[in-house]
Amino acid sequence: MQKGKHYDVIIIGGGVTGAGTARDCAMRGLKTLLVERYDVSAGATGRNHGLLHSGARYAVTDQESAAECIRENLILSRVARHCVEDTDGLFITLPEDDLAFQSTFIGSCQAAGIKAEAIDPKEAILLEPSVNPTLTGAVRVPDKSVDPFRLTTANILDARLHGAEILTYCEVVDFIKDGSRVVGVNLVNNNRAKFTAYSEIVINAGGIWGQHVAEMAGTRISMFPAKGALLIFGHRVNNLVLNRCRKPADADILVPGDTICIIGTTSSRVPFDEVDNMRVTPEEVDLLLREGQKLAPSLAQTRILRAYAGVRPLVASDSDPTGRSISRGIVLLDHETRDDIPGFITITGGKLTSYRLMAERATDLACEKLGKEKACRTADVCLPGSEPEEPQPKTIFNLPQLSQLGQRAAKGRHGTMSEKISVKTEYDGSLVCECEEVSVGEVNYAIDELHVHNMVNLRRRTRVGMGTCQGELCACRAAGLLAKANGCAIQAEKDLASFLQERWTGMYPIAWNETISEVQFISWIYEGMCGLDNIAD
Amino acid sequence: MEQNRNDNNFEQCIKCTVCTVYCPLAAVNPNFAGPKQAGPDGERYRLKNPLYYDESLDYCLNCKRCEVACPSNVKIGDIIQRARMKYSKKRPSLRDWMLANTDIMGRLNTTFAPLVNRILKLQATKGVMEALLAIDHRRSFPAYSNHKFTTWFKMRTWQRSYKHYVTYFHGCYVNYNYPQLGKDLVRVLNAIGYGVHLLEDEECCGVALIANGLTRQARKQGMVNLLSIRKVVAKGEQVVTTSSTCTFTMRDEYPSVLGLDNADVRDSIVMATKFIYELMDSDQVRIAFREDFHKRVAYHTPCHMEKLGWAVYSTSLLRMIPGLELLMLESQCCGIAGTYGFKKENYVYSQKIGEDLFKQIKSMPVEVVATDCETCKWQIEMNSGIPVVNPISILAEAIDFEKTKKLNKVK
Numbered sequence: 001m002q003k004g005k006h007y008d009v010i011i012i013g014g015g016v017t018g019a020g021t022a023r024d025c026a027m028r029g030l031k032t033l034l035v036e037r038y039d040v041s042a043g044a045t046g047r048n049h050g051l052l053h054s055g056a057r058y059a060v061t062d063q064e065s066a067a068e069c070i071r072e073n074l075i076l077s078r079v080a081r082h083c084v085e086d087t088d089g090l091f092i093t094l095p096e097d098d099l100a101f102q103s104t105f106i107g108s109c110q111a112a113g114i115k116a117e118a119i120d121p122k123e124a125i126l127l128e129p130s131v132n133p134t135l136t137g138a139v140r141v142p143d144k145s146v147d148p149f150r151l152t153t154a155n156i157l158d159a160r161l162h163g164a165e166i167l168t169y170c171e172v173v174d175f176i177k178d179g180s181r182v183v184g185v186n187l188v189n190n191n192r193a194k195f196t197a198y199s200e201i202v203i204n205a206g207g208i209w210g211q212h213v214a215e216m217a218g219t220r221i222s223m224f225p226a227k228g229a230l231l232i233f234g235h236r237v238n239n240l241v242l243n244r245c246r247k248p249a250d251a252d253i254l255v256p257g258d259t260i261c262i263i264g265t266t267s268s269r270v271p272f273d274e275v276d277n278m279r280v281t282p283e284e285v286d287l288l289l290r291e292g293q294k295l296a297p298s299l300a301q302t303r304i305l306r307a308y309a310g311v312r313p314l315v316a317s318d319s320d321p322t323g324r325s326i327s328r329g330i331v332l333l334d335h336e337t338r339d340d341i342p343g344f345i346t347i348t349g350g351k352l353t354s355y356r357l358m359a360e361r362a363t364d365l366a367c368e369k370l371g372k373e374k375a376c377r378t379a380d381v382c383l384p385g386s387e388p389e390e391p392q393p394k395t396i397f398n399l400p401q402l403s404q405l406g407q408r409a410a411k412g413r414h415g416t417m418s419e420k421i422s423v424k425t426e427y428d429g430s431l432v433c434e435c436e437e438v439s440v441g442e443v444n445y446a447i448d449e450l451h452v453h454n455m456v457n458l459r460r461r462t463r464v465g466m467g468t469c470q471g472e473l474c475a476c477r478a479a480g481l482l483a484k485a486n487g488c489a490i491q492a493e494k495d496l497a498s499f500l501q502e503r504w505t506g507m508y509p510i511a512w513n514e515t516i517s518e519v520q521f522i523s524w525i526y527e528g529m530c531g532l533d534n535i536a537d
Numbered sequence: 538m539e540q541n542r543n544d545n546n547f548e549q550c551i552k553c554t555v556c557t558v559y560c561p562l563a564a565v566n567p568n569f570a571g572p573k574q575a576g577p578d579g580e581r582y583r584l585k586n587p588l589y590y591d592e593s594l595d596y597c598l599n600c601k602r603c604e605v606a607c608p609s610n611v612k613i614g615d616i617i618q619r620a621r622m623k624y625s626k627k628r629p630s631l632r633d634w635m636l637a638n639t640d641i642m643g644r645l646n647t648t649f650a651p652l653v654n655r656i657l658k659l660q661a662t663k664g665v666m667e668a669l670l671a672i673d674h675r676r677s678f679p680a681y682s683n684h685k686f687t688t689w690f691k692m693r694t695w696q697r698s699y700k701h702y703v704t705y706f707h708g709c710y711v712n713y714n715y716p717q718l719g720k721d722l723v724r725v726l727n728a729i730g731y732g733v734h735l736l737e738d739e740e741c742c743g744v745a746l747i748a749n750g751l752t753r754q755a756r757k758q759g760m761v762n763l764l765s766i767r768k769v770v771a772k773g774e775q776v777v778t779t780s781s782t783c784t785f786t787m788r789d790e791y792p793s794v795l796g797l798d799n800a801d802v803r804d805s806i807v808m809a810t811k812f813i814y815e816l817m818d819s820d821q822v823r824i825a826f827r828e829d830f831h832k833r834v835a836y837h838t839p840c841h842m843e844k845l846g847w848a849v850y851s852t853s854l855l856r857m858i859p860g861l862e863l864l865m866l867e868s869q870c871c872g873i874a875g876t877y878g879f880k881k882e883n884y885v886y887s888q889k890i891g892e893d894l895f896k897q898i899k900s901m902p903v904e905v906v907a908t909d910c911e912t913c914k915w916q917i918e919m920n921s922g923i924p925v926v927n928p929i930s931i932l933a934e935a936i937d938f939e940k941t942k943k944l945n946k947v948k
Contacts, residue, residue: 259581301544405591469552
């Protein structure tokens with residue numbers, strides 16, 4: 001075992017919260033290490049709606065969260081411009097809902113500082129033609145859509161630019177303690193190599209897995225895994241976020257995100273031993289479709305790409321371990337005062353929209369403990385890719401190697417960082433993923449710069465394999481590029497097989513109509529023609 | 538499972554890419570990523586934001602070979618056409634307007650046909666047209682006729698009465714460039730006992746207007762045509778045509794691209810070759826052929842004939858002629874695509890697309906090429922030097938009119 005390096009802060013967890021915390025710490029001049037068991041945004045970060053809440057959803061029940069949301073919503077629209085799409089949202093009242101709720105709702109929104117304006121149902125239909133035409137009321141709110149993969153990647157990139165070290169596929173196996181104080185962690189990476197890292201502070205940003213991290217550190221957090229299932233549709237049905245104007249319930253949000261739209265979610269308690277292996281049940285698919293059609297009837301005739309589920313890291317407050325009053329607010333635990341474990345902090349609860357604030361609070365506490373007086377700047381400094389741009393001359397798209405569509409799609413994904421994508425040769429400009437318009441240049445950029453070790457990583461950074469064909473055309477091309485980059489074809493073959501298996505897992509719950517044809521076609525290509533099923537495992 | 542049946546045609550695409558393999562343009566123009574990207578793939582992005590419209594869609598020939606190739610019945614060509622209409626910021630130029638308005642130009646030019654034809658042949662004119670209008674100087678224009686088909690039709694001194702009637706949609710080419718084809722058809726139909734009517738009002742079908750972005754005008758003309766067609770269909774007459782492109786436009790582009798409902802009359806709009814073949818096949822009429830007719834003919838399948846699926850009627854009709862030896866050319870686009878190949882920016886691609894076809898024709902020992910599309914005719918004649926004729930004209934040449942009339946009891 002080699003002698004471990006020493007850091008100011010070690011952050012456990014590469015979700016958006018961990019990535020945001022790493023960025024904040026690094027920006028404040030702390031020597032930072034982020035460790036992630038798998039890939040960045042592999043957990044709940046990558047398994048939600050991608051909704052940048054205006055706060056309206058929480059306004060009636062939780063004013064504090066609502067006010068928090070709208071503040072963060074406005075900040076992220078500025079500093080994470082390329083990850084956020086300013087869609088606006090509608091809260092619609094259907095005949096089965098109580099229209100009286102609308103005035104309560106608007107009042108609560110306004111109290112929380114959220115612009116909420118009742119509009120005529122006819123105007124709502126004009127604004128969003130996909131909306132259920134039987135609606136009796138509509139309220140327009142500043143909901144937005146956010147790409148959580150992009151957001152996390154941008155935070156990771158910037159953390160690194162500020163000197164943080166990022167280790168993915170690197171799991172904490174236990175804590176090193178000096179008396180009760182946490183002084184470091186023992187780690188094991190995916191080559192089963194063990195090593196140690198020391199730090200003044202360890203921040204647990206493990207989401208639902210944070211309970212296990214806390215246990216390793218010698219304390220307990222009562223988390224309540226709440227499964228949320230969602231469906232992805234093949235294209236955008238709506239361009240405004242659609243919500244139901246009533247108390248939050250199942251499957252009542254339809255969010256347009258990149259080229260697709262997502263309906264969700266269900267909500268059910270799941271046992272802890274299932275959180276690593278979420279499956280979507282037929283009952284959940286039925287529920288999502290049934291309720292989704294009430295928001296936008298055309299969902300009934302829209303191709304479904306996949307079903308997936310995430311686990312919300314809900315935390316029971318310390319005063320109520322039974323879990324009856326589960327908060328959706330931010331939970332920052334100073335284990336020094338709570339459990340007498342100095343050097344250990346947990347940041348959890350919260351939501352995607354408030355990740356930056358969570359990071360700020362965790363970093364504030366870390367700075368306080370380290371005696372570092374440096375103000376948080378993450379609300380002001382743009383993430384890489386979101387820097388303000390000079391108005392571009394019209395001739396920006398004159399690179400013959402890549403189609404206009406391809407160039408615009410890459411720009412949409414990487415913002416100003418798309419300038420780093422090589423388009424020097426025709427080969428660079430040729431497409432890997434045709435559905436999502438991802439070029440060879442973009443894949444190589446991701447491999448070089450964005451912590452890509454395998455195809456799932458690549459998918460999260462670039463959308464390779466996220467489109468309609470679910471890897472049918474792009475998987476083998478991407479595997480080829482990874483084989484070249486890593487110098488190992490055998491690994492790439494195995495990776496390819498497991499990638500396609502992972503794609504099938506998401507298609508299985510909704511495998512009818514075109515999806516089953518597509519799957520059949522994928523299997524002809526990869527099993528029938530390429531003999532991929534003959535590869536070990 | 539009964540629920541969630543997909544209604545979005547572009548999502549029926551399973552990305553097999555066979556459309557792009559069959560796209561004549563994608564093979565020669567690297568700036569056009571092919572129908573799969575331009576159609577179903579691009580559509581998802583355009584639904585996200587119209588800014589994702591890719592100007593390269595303007596290169597599409599609208600040949601519809603992608604749709605013929607598609608095993609999932611995705612209307613790829615329609616998706617592309619509709620996207621162009623909805624999102625393209627390019628406005629039609631004077632050149633586009635002139636090329637698209639085949640009937641207005643035809644009316645003007647037939648009046649001064651001998652002069653116009655001579656001027657159009659001058660190298661100087663071609664240079665000026667290229668400089669001012671971006672019409673490629675290497676292109677030869679079809680000659681204009683000195684009289685219109687409709688004028689001839691109305692001037693016929695006496696009309697016998699027939700037991701059956703059909704209505705002939707002659708189109709711009711027959712009216713302004715080559716009335717002889719219309720005359721041939723009338724003669725053949727009359728010989729088998731069918732009288733010919735014209736539509737009360739016939740406008741250009743609008744195919745060139747659609748291709749040049751003059752959608753509103755195309756829709757207006759389409760409405761005029763459908764109104765007239767409805768009247769004759771109500772009388773129980775079919776509408777026959779001699780141009781595959783006009784036929785395809787009125788049957789398929791009207792509803793799918795222009796949004797004109799033609800369901801009530803669509804089945805009554807047919808190619809004359811199909812109409813005649815079916816009459817013969819069901820023994821309703823008989824044709825006697827000249828014994829001294831001998832010809833070796835190669836048939837070229839126009840793209841829109843391929844899309845209609847009707848080339849078989851034209852070729853079967855030709856095969857009935859005893860003295861005719863028919864050779865089939867491989868079904869591929871000739872590259873002209875109506876007004877497309879006349880444009881300076883498209884000329885090179887237009888020629889490259891047709892290259893293989895021209896080579897094949899030149900290697901065959903044939904006297905004429907038969908085809909159902911006038912613009913294919915111009916392209917093939919210009920590039921192979923071999924005369925191209927409509928199957929109806931070949932039929933008219935091969936028929937023994939006297940015997941045929943007797944067989945069909947036409948006095």
